[in-house]
Structure formats: structure tokens, C-alpha cells
Amino acid sequence: MGLFDGGERKALEQKMKSDGRLPPGQSLTLKWPVLHYGSVPRFDPERWDFRVYGMVETPVTWSWNEFNALPKVTRHSDFHCVTRWSRFDNDWDGVAFREVLRRVNLKDGAGYVLVHAEQGFTANVPLADLDREDVLFATHHDGYPLTADHGYPLRLIVPHLYAWKSVKWVRGIEFLDRDAPGFWEQNGYHMYGDPWREQRFSE
Numbered sequence: 001m002g003l004f005d006g007g008e009r010k011a012l013e014q015k016m017k018s019d020g021r022l023p024p025g026q027s028l029t030l031k032w033p034v035l036h037y038g039s040v041p042r043f044d045p046e047r048w049d050f051r052v053y054g055m056v057e058t059p060v061t062w063s064w065n066e067f068n069a070l071p072k073v074t075r076h077s078d079f080h081c082v083t084r085w086s087r088f089d090n091d092w093d094g095v096a097f098r099e100v101l102r103r104v105n106l107k108d109g110a111g112y113v114l115v116h117a118e119q120g121f122t123a124n125v126p127l128a129d130l131d132r133e134d135v136l137f138a139t140h141h142d143g144y145p146l147t148a149d150h151g152y153p154l155r156l157i158v159p160h161l162y163a164w165k166s167v168k169w170v171r172g173i174e175f176l177d178r179d180a181p182g183f184w185e186q187n188g189y190h191m192y193g194d195p196w197r198e199q200r201f202s203e
């Protein structure tokens with residue numbers, strides 16, 4: 001019942017499958033489940049900041065107003081959770097990862113990123129997987145501001161990896177010279193997380 005039931009859903013799922021948009025072992029959902037570890041943090045615009053640090057020539061810290069003043073883009077993408085649901089055709093508005101990247105000078109050897117969120121949550125992503133046209137720090141979904149439980153005020157969106165890499169309540173990015181496991185990766189999830197290769201858990 002509910003999430004995974006109904007003729008309309010089944011028909012759409014079949015279409016996504018034949019279009020090659022449904023990764024193996026996934027089901028299509030028309031709803032949008034909420035999934036995270038811990039509690040939903042409160043947003044305080046006075047205290048919120050966004051930090052870019054690690055292997056950069058000059059670390060930066062932006063206030064909420066400064067971050068919001070960066071140019072905005074809209075990106076359209078699908079969303080695949082490791083717990084086997086996929087949500088298609090999401091519109092995300094926000095700041096492109098490349099917009100942020102353009103504003104820092106990386107040190108030689110910076111090839112990985114540890115994404116930091118509220119309450120110490122982290123996720124690791126290779127820089128090459130963030131330095132893509134479709135990766136952004138999103139403030140809006142389908143035209144509306146993110147709700148608190150979907151990551152308000154800001155979340156990362158990395159469409160081509162499992163959604164645990166799409167960090168909610170993001171507060172900064174740390175550039176590293178090697179891959180270091182984030183929160184879910186330390187708890188058995190795959191270091192990379194490609195849904196097309198079903199990289200759900202590490203061996």
C-alpha cells in the first residue's frame with residue numbers, strides 16, 4: 001500500500017525502466033520519503049555559515065546572505081536512495097558546485113571532498129564527481145524552499161550517486177588529497193555509491 005502501490009506508479013516505473021532511468025534493484029516512488037540519521041536541525045540565519053577549507057590556498061567563510069548572493073541555477077534530475085526507492089524529475093534551484101569551486105584556488109593534489117553538515121554529519125565524494133554541471137547546493141525543490149526535513153536551508157545534490165551523498169543541512173566542504181570515509185561510509189556503506197553498479201555496501 002501507499003508508497004509502492006497503484007497502477008499509475010507501476011506504469012511509470014515500467015516506462016522509467018525501458019527508458020533506462022531506473023537503476024537495478026530500485027522501485028519508483030511518487031512520494032518523497034524523508035531519510036536521515038539524527039534529528040532535524042534548526043536554522044539560525046545569524047549563526048549559519050558555509051566554509052570552504054582544507055587544500056585551498058585561502059579558506060573562505062560565507063554568511064547566509066553572502067552564500068545566497070551567489071548566482072543561481074536550476075537543474076533537473078533523478079534521485080536514487082540506497083534503500084531502493086527512486087524519485088524522478090526533480091527540479092532543484094540553488095548554487096552550482098562549480099560556482100563555489102570557481103571562487104577558490106585548490107592546492108596541488110586536492111582530489112577528494114568531505115562534505116560537512118550540521119551535527120557532524122559527513123559524506124565523502126571525489127572532486128571529479130562534484131565538478132559536474134548537474135551538481136548543486138540546492139535551496140528549492142520543484143519551486144518551493146526545501147522543508148526542514150528535506151534539508152532547509154541548503155542541501156547538496158549529487159544525482160548520479162546514491163542519495164546519502166546528497167547531504168542535507170550542508171555547512172561546508174573540505175578538500176583532501178585522499179578519500180576519507182564519511183558518516184554512512186564508516187557505517188558500512190560503499191565509499192563511492194554508484195546506483196548503476198549497485199554499490200550499496202562495502203564488502
Ligand SMILES: Nc1nc2c(c(=O)[nH]1)N[C@H]1C(S)=C(S)[C@@H](COP(=O)(O)O)O[C@H]1N2
Pocket residue numbers: 032033034035036037038080081082117118121149150151163164165166167168169
Ligand atoms: N545531513 C544529512 N544528510 C543526509 C542524510 C543524513 O543522515 N544526514 N541521509 C542521506 C540519505 S541516506 C538520503 S536517502 C537522503 C534523503 O533525502 P530526503 O530525506 O530529502 O529524501 O538524504 C541524505 N542526506
Ligand SMILES: [Mo]
Pocket residue numbers: 035081082083163164
Ligand atoms: Mo538513503
